[in-house]
Amino acid sequence: MTIRLTTAAAAIALLIGGNWALAADKPTDPQIAHIAYTAGVIDIEAAKQAIATSKNKAVVEFAESMVRDHESVNKQALDLVKKLNVTPEDNGTSKALSQAAETKRSELAKLTGADFDKAYVENEVAYHKQVNGALETLLIPSAQNAELKSLLETGLKLFQGHQQHAEHIATELK
Amino acid sequence: MNAATNAVRPAFLALLLGTAAIAVPAQAETIEVTIDRLAYAPAAIEAKVGDEVEWINKDALVHTATVTGGAEVLLPAKKSGRLRLQEPGSFDYICRYHPNMKGHITVRP
Numbered sequence: 001m002t003i004r005l006t007t008a009a010a011a012i013a014l015l016i017g018g019n020w021a022l023a024a025d026k027p028t029d030p031q032i033a034h035i036a037y038t039a040g041v042i043d044i045e046a047a048k049q050a051i052a053t054s055k056n057k058a059v060v061e062f063a064e065s066m067v068r069d070h071e072s073v074n075k076q077a078l079d080l081v082k083k084l085n086v087t088p089e090d091n092g093t094s095k096a097l098s099q100a101a102e103t104k105r106s107e108l109a110k111l112t113g114a115d116f117d118k119a120y121v122e123n124e125v126a127y128h129k130q131v132n133g134a135l136e137t138l139l140i141p142s143a144q145n146a147e148l149k150s151l152l153e154t155g156l157k158l159f160q161g162h163q164q165h166a167e168h169i170a171t172e173l174k
Numbered sequence: 175m176n177a178a179t180n181a182v183r184p185a186f187l188a189l190l191l192g193t194a195a196i197a198v199p200a201q202a203e204t205i206e207v208t209i210d211r212l213a214y215a216p217a218a219i220e221a222k223v224g225d226e227v228e229w230i231n232k233d234a235l236v237h238t239a240t241v242t243g244g245a246e247v248l249l250p251a252k253k254s255g256r257l258r259l260q261e262p263g264s265f266d267y268i269c270r271y272h273p274n275m276k277g278h279i280t281v282r283p
C-alpha cells in the first residue's frame with residue numbers, strides 16, 4: 001500500500017513537474033491568475049474531503065485552516081482580476097493540476113482512519129512544495145502586473161507556512 | 175497612540191504634583207504590533223505588567239497570537255485584538271494557523 005501510494009505521488013510529481021516546465025515558455029498574467037486560483041481550489045477541495053473523512057483533531061484543524069486561507073487568497077485574486085479587468089485564462093498547467101488532483105482525490109477516497117490522515121497530510125506537504133516551487137521559479141518571476149506579483153508573493157509566504165504546518169503534522173502522525 | 179500618551183503625560187504629572195494625597199499609578203500603556211503579510215512587526219516587544227498589547231491584523235487572513243500552553247488572542251482578518259499582560263516573564267508566541275509567524279514578549283514586573 002505504502003509503495004503504491006509513493007509511486008503514485010512520484011508519478012503525479014512528474015506529471016505536474018513536466019507541465020510546469022512546459023508553461024515555462026512564459027505564462028501570461030491571465031494564465032498565472034488562472035493557475036494560482038486553480039491551485040487554491042484544489043487545496044480547498046482536498047481539505048473538504050479531509051474534514052469529512054478524518055477523525056484526527058490536528059488533521060481536521062489543519063484542513064480547516066487550508067479552506068479558510070485558500071478561500072481568502074482566492075477571493076483576493078478574484079477581486080484583483082476584476083479590478084484589473086483581466087479574464088483568467090485556462091491553460092495546460094491548470095488542466096494538469098486539476099487532473100492530478102482528481103486522481104489524488106479518488107485515491108484518498110479509498111482510505112480511512114490513520115491511512116487516510118497520513119496520505120492526506122503527506123500529499124499536502126508534497127502539493128504545497130510543488131506549488132511553492134512553481135510560484136518561486138516561474139509564476140512570480142513571470143508576473144507582469146505589480147499587484148498580481150505582490151499577491152503571489154504573499155501567497156508564497158502563506159503556503160510556505162502551510163507546508164511547514166503539514167510537515168509538522170506529518171511527523172506527529174508517525 | 176504612544177506619541178499622544180507621552181505628550182499628555184507631562185501635563186498630567188504637573189497637575190498631580192500639588193496633590194500629595196493622590197498616588198500616581200504606574201501608567202499602563204498599549205503596545206501596538208502590526209501584522210502585515212504574515213509577520214508580526216515588531217517581532218519582539220518589551221512591556222510591563224498591566225500593559226496591553228494590541229495586534230492590528232492588516233492581512234485578509236485570520237491569525238492568532240498564541241503563547242504555547244498559555245493565552246491566545248484570535249485576530250480575524252482586518253481586525254485587531256488585545257491582551258493585558260498579567261505576569262512578568264519572557265514569552266514566545268506564534269500564530270496557531272501559521273506557525274512560521276513568530277513573536278516574543280518580555281514582560282517586566
Ligand SMILES: [Cu+2]
Pocket residue numbers: 236237238269270271272275
Ligand atoms: Cu496566521
